[in-house]
Amino acid sequence: MAGLRLEGLHKSFGAIEILKGVDLALADGEMLVIVGASGCGKSTLLRLVAGLETPTAGRILIDGRDVTGLDPSARDIAMVFQNYALYPHMSVFDNMAYGLKIRGLPRAAIRAKVDEASALLGLEALLERKPRQLSGGQRQRVAMGRAIVRDPKLFLFDEPLSNLDAKLRVQMRGEIRRLQRRLKVTSLYVTHDQVEAMTLGDRLLVMHQGVPVQLATPTEVFEYPADTYVAGFIGSPAMNLLPGVLGRNGTAVTVAGTEIALAPSRFAAPDGHAVILGIRPEHVVLDPSGMSWPVEIVELLGSEMLVHARRGGEASLTIKIVHGPAMSDVIRVSFPSEHVHLFDQATGLRLTPAGSGVPPS
Amino acid sequence: MTGRLIPHAVLVLAILLFALPIWIAVAGSTQDSAVIARGEISLIPRLSGLGVYRDVLLHGSAGAGPVWHALMVSAGMALAIAFGKIALSLPSAYAVTFFRFPFRMTAFWLIFLTLMLPVEVRLIPTFQVMSSLDLINSFTGLTIPLIASATATLLFRQTFLTLPDELVEAARMDGAGPLRFLRDIVIPVSGANIAALFVILFVYGWNQYLWPLLVATDPKYDTVVIGIVKMIGVDTATEWNKVMATAVLALIPPVAVVFLMQHWFVKGLTEGDK
Ligand SMILES: Nc1ncnc2c1ncn2[C@@H]1O[C@H](COP(=O)(O)OP(=O)(O)O)[C@@H](O)[C@H]1O
Ligand SMILES: [Mg+2]
Numbered sequence: 001m002a003g004l005r006l007e008g009l010h011k012s013f014g015a016i017e018i019l020k021g022v023d024l025a026l027a028d029g030e031m032l033v034i035v036g037a038s039g040c041g042k043s044t045l046l047r048l049v050a051g052l053e054t055p056t057a058g059r060i061l062i063d064g065r066d067v068t069g070l071d072p073s074a075r076d077i078a079m080v081f082q083n084y085a086l087y088p089h090m091s092v093f094d095n096m097a098y099g100l101k102i103r104g105l106p107r108a109a110i111r112a113k114v115d116e117a118s119a120l121l122g123l124e125a126l127l128e129r130k131p132r133q134l135s136g137g138q139r140q141r142v143a144m145g146r147a148i149v150r151d152p153k154l155f156l157f158d159e160p161l162s163n164l165d166a167k168l169r170v171q172m173r174g175e176i177r178r179l180q181r182r183l184k185v186t187s188l189y190v191t192h193d194q195v196e197a198m199t200l201g202d203r204l205l206v207m208h209q210g211v212p213v214q215l216a217t218p219t220e221v222f223e224y225p226a227d228t229y230v231a232g233f234i235g236s237p238a239m240n241l242l243p244g245v246l247g248r249n250g251t252a253v254t255v256a257g258t259e260i261a262l263a264p265s266r267f268a269a270p271d272g273h274a275v276i277l278g279i280r281p282e283h284v285v286l287d288p289s290g291m292s293w294p295v296e297i298v299e300l301l302g303s304e305m306l307v308h309a310r311r312g313g314e315a316s317l318t319i320k321i322v323h324g325p326a327m328s329d330v331i332r333v334s335f336p337s338e339h340v341h342l343f344d345q346a347t348g349l350r351l352t353p354a355g356s357g358v359p360p361s
Numbered sequence: 362m363t364g365r366l367i368p369h370a371v372l373v374l375a376i377l378l379f380a381l382p383i384w385i386a387v388a389g390s391t392q393d394s395a396v397i398a399r400g401e402i403s404l405i406p407r408l409s410g411l412g413v414y415r416d417v418l419l420h421g422s423a424g425a426g427p428v429w430h431a432l433m434v435s436a437g438m439a440l441a442i443a444f445g446k447i448a449l450s451l452p453s454a455y456a457v458t459f460f461r462f463p464f465r466m467t468a469f470w471l472i473f474l475t476l477m478l479p480v481e482v483r484l485i486p487t488f489q490v491m492s493s494l495d496l497i498n499s500f501t502g503l504t505i506p507l508i509a510s511a512t513a514t515l516l517f518r519q520t521f522l523t524l525p526d527e528l529v530e531a532a533r534m535d536g537a538g539p540l541r542f543l544r545d546i547v548i549p550v551s552g553a554n555i556a557a558l559f560v561i562l563f564v565y566g567w568n569q570y571l572w573p574l575l576v577a578t579d580p581k582y583d584t585v586v587i588g589i590v591k592m593i594g595v596d597t598a599t600e601w602n603k604v605m606a607t608a609v610l611a612l613i614p615p616v617a618v619v620f621l622m623q624h625w626f627v628k629g630l631t632e633g634d635k
Contacts, residue, residue, distance in 0.1 A: 052530050073536035085527035089549040098545070099535035146535075 003028045003186035004049070004154055009058035011044055018044050020210040022058070029184040031177075033201030035191055037233070041210040042190040046156050049188060051075050062153055073102075078147035079156040082163065084139045086131040086146075092118075093127040096145045117148045120179070137168045144176070148183065155180070155187040161196065173199060194234050198222065206230050224341075228348040231278045231341060237306060239278045240317050243345060246273045253277050253342070256315040258291045263337040269344070269351055276348075278341035281306065281320040290334035293317055307331060383612070390414070390606035397601035413606045422603040424591045426580055428610055431588040435567055436614060438504055438584060442566030443559050445508035451555075454517030455543055459529065469518075475511045480572050491576055498579040507572060513558055520554045521547065556625030564615045585611040 003026040011019040018041045026032050034042050047053045049060055051072035060068045067075045078099075086095050093114055100110045118124050121141045131139055140160060147155055157176070161169045177200055180187050191197055197204050198218045206214045206221060206229075214226035225231035231239045244255035246269055252259050255277055269275065293309035296316075307319040309331060319333060342351040389402045391410030396402070421427040456462075457469045480487060487506045488497075496502030524547070532542045548555070573584050583591065589611065592604045619626065 047530075050530075050534060052533065072530075072533045077534065079531070079534050081527040081531060083525060083527050085525065085531035087528070087531075087546055087550075089546075089552070098532075098537075102536040102541065146531075150535075 003030060003063070004188065005059075005061040005064075006045075006049070007059040007061070009045070009048060009060070010056045011041070011048060011053065012056045017056075018210050019048070019055075022212055024205065024212070024215070026186050026188065029186055031180050031187040031189060031200060031202045032205060033189045033191060033197040033203070034205045034207055035194060035197035035201075035233075036207035038192050040207045042192070042207060043158055045207075046079070046158050046188060046190050049154070050077055050079050050156055076150075076153045077156060078150045078152040078154070079158065080140075080143045080147050080160045082159045084131070084143040084163075086139060086142055088131055091128050091130060092123060092134070092142050092145075095131070095142055096149050099146065099150050113149045113151075114145075117145045120148065121145050121175075136164050137172060140164065140172055141175075144179065148179070152185065155185050155189075157187065157189040159191050159193075160189075162191075162193070169196075176200065194236065198234070204234075206233065208233075224350065225278070226350055228276055228278070228343045231343065235280055237281045237318050237320065239280045239341070240284070241343075242277045242279075242315050242317070244275055244277050246275050246342075247271050253340075255291075256312040260291065260335055260340075261337070262340060269342075274345035275351065276343040276345050277335070278343060279335045279339055281318040283336060283339035284317070284319045284333050285336060286319075286321065286331065287334035288332055290332040292330050292332050294330050295328070383609075386605045386608050386612075390602050390609055392602055394598070394600045394602045397605070398599070410602065413602050414610070417603050417606050417610070421588070422592050422600050424594050425588045425607075426583060428585060428588060428607050431583050431585040432610065432614070434582055435584040435586065435611070437500065438507075438569065438573070439563045439566035439614075441500075441504040442507050442569075443562035445504060446510065446513045446562050447555060447559060449508060450511075450513035450517055451548070452543075454514045454521055455547060457514075458518050458521040459539070459542075472511045472514050475509070476515070479510065480506055484571070484575065487572075488575055496576075498577055498582060500582070502576045503573055503582060504566075506576075507566065507569060513562065516554070516558055517551070520551045524550065553625050553628040556622050557628075560619055560622050560626050563618050567611075567615050 004024070005026075006022050006024040009019055009022040010017065022045060024032070034045060036042055044053065048055050051067070051070060051074075055068065058068075059066055062075060062077070087098065090098065096114045096117060097110045100113060105113075114127075115124075118127060121144060123138070123141055123145055126134065126138060126142075131142065134142065143160065160176070161172050164172060173196055176189075189200055191200075198221075201218055203215060203217055204221050205212050206226075208229045214221055214230050216224070216226075221230060221234055225234060225239070228241055232241060242255045244253040244260075246253055247259070248261075249271065250269060251263070252261050253275060254260070260277070293311050295307055295309050297308045299306040299308070304320055304322055307321065308316065309319070310316045317333075319331070343349060344351055384404065385402055388404050388406045389397050390413055391407040392402060393410075416422075417428045419427055419429065421431075425431070453472065457465055457472070491497055491502045491506065494502075496505070528546065528550075529542070532546055537545060568586065569584070570586050570590075573582065573587055574590075577583070585607065589604060589607050592607060593599050
């Protein structure tokens with residue numbers, strides 16, 4: 001059994017190429033999250049899979065069957081839309097039952113399926129209501145219910161939580177995860193929210209301007225970002241990216257005039273190579289004998305604090321520390337070399353041997 | 362308090378302005394024709410004069426047939442126009458809004474163009490067409506030319522454009538074909554707009570004057586509006602109380618339609634979508 005395969009998918013609107021070749025394979029029952037900034041083509045990709053748009057080139061296979069030319073209804077896919085897209089004049093029950101009615105299921109079977117799905121989602125008491133009488137979270141559940149009752153081969157989610165408030169989003173995120181695990185339906189989930197991506201996905205596909213830049217598990221993406229785009233996109237606050245020059249046989253980087261020693265033999269590039277040193281704010285440590293950075297702003301986040309420092313104009317650094325000492329004008333820090341990432345300054349690609357990480361596809 | 366006084370005064374004034382002529386017609390209909398002709402209408406209706414309604418309904422007056430028949434013709438015409446226009450414009454608006462086909466926008470602009478050409482403007486050619494189709498003095502001839510117009514198509518298109526794309530897509534994913542989508546989603550969702558349009562079109566049809574005057578010379582097809590005019594004789598003395606009674610009777614059906622569909626009407630005009 002195979003889930004979903006995308007082969008060389010391209011999509012252009014007029015002269016503008018939105019998707020520039022996407023290859024992807026989802027295992028049966030897998031939840032893959034596509035994450036990327038707004039406008040990078042995530043929705044377009046999802047709509048191609050759904051059959052709502054036709055690809056300019058490439059193939060879409062579901063369970064090994066080529067569905068590229070098929071109508072959405074013939075693909076056996078259910079989709080949860082960002083604005084829920086519930087039928088405003090139908091009750092919750094009818095919203096969920098509509099797809100089944102069209103399929104010509106007998107009344108009793110429809111009733112049974114809707115009852116089952118609404119029990120799963122805690123919607124039993126709301127079946128007679130109209131969408132406008134529901135809260136955002138309840139509408140979201142109905143939209144999921146409508147997808148579930150169909151028992152489809154594939155779930156598609158297009159930023160389904162972005163219209164909810166922060167608290168509800170966290171709750172629904174958990175529910176979606178639990179449901180997906182339980183139903184084991186292969187799912188493609190699109191979001192621009194990296195926290196959502198990290199918590200929901202079995203694997204992540206990071207997209208940037210219509211190109212997939214990294215496909216890996218959330219942990220791998222976080223620990224071994226494939227390039228500076230992924231490094232800056234995944235993780236909050238964002239990873240520090242400092243331009244520098246490699247030296248001493250690859251065991252040191254000079255950043256803003258100061259040499260930073262690295263563990264030997266981790267970075268394979270010639271000395272003098274222009275690089276970008278990446279380190280996450282939480283990995284920077286205070287060190288009285290370390291590099292000195294003039295402090296610009298200090299932000300308190302409850303138990304933690306963020307220190308923003310700047311050196312020599314262009315090099316800026318954010319540090320996350322748990323319980324800071326009295327802040328002086330200058331902090332001294334060091335970068336533990338096991339947490340240092342190096343990227344090629346010209347290409348932005350990762351220089352570090354990727355460890356268990358998957359190289360960019 | 363004074364802040365509320367002025368708006369209220371304006372409202373009262375406006376109501377009087379609209380209601381007074383109607384009241385004069387109601388009061389006048391119960392009075393003596395000669396008194397009205399002298400311009401001495403009392404604003405107090407004479408109960409003993411109420412019999413005039415029975416009179417005009419059943420017998421009409423000099424120059425015009427019984428009003429009940431004219432009311433039936435008017436109702437038939439107004440209903441045919443309202444339903445006909447909706448039946449015609451719903452699918453055409455649906456087509457130009459939701460489907461991509463060659464010359465879609467051309468079709469749309471052609472429909473739009475007919476807005477500039479109401480029946481009154483194309484009176485002569487339309488009459489010729491009807492005449493050569495042998496539809497003069499027929500119910501078909503009375504209604505068909507008034508049905509073909511763009512107003513309703515444009516209004517429906519505006520309504521349909523407010524339906525979110527995601528709704529269309531959700532229905533496609535659910536497997537609804539074009540006709541199902543029209544029947545199950547589009548029409549119910551635009552129900553309030555359809556009702557509002559029905560009211561407007563009914564009143565439009567009811568008030569038609571010029572075209573019925575031209576195309577139906579047989580008294581059999583006299584609408585109530587035509588009937589009123591025929592009652593106002595040039596040579597014979599006009600029975601003004603009967604004219605006013607007929608005017609009041611002519612007023613009732615459109616008011617009733619507006620009243621009955623008031624809820625939907627307001628909803629359809631004020632609510633954008635949903
Ligand atoms: N039907 C369309 N016609 C033209 N351009 C489109 C169409 N749909 C999407 N686009 C463009 O494609 C780009 C990607 O859109 P989308 O896939 O919605 O991005 P995302 O979901 O990642 O925010 C955007 O720049 C958008 O303007
Ligand atoms: Mg999107």
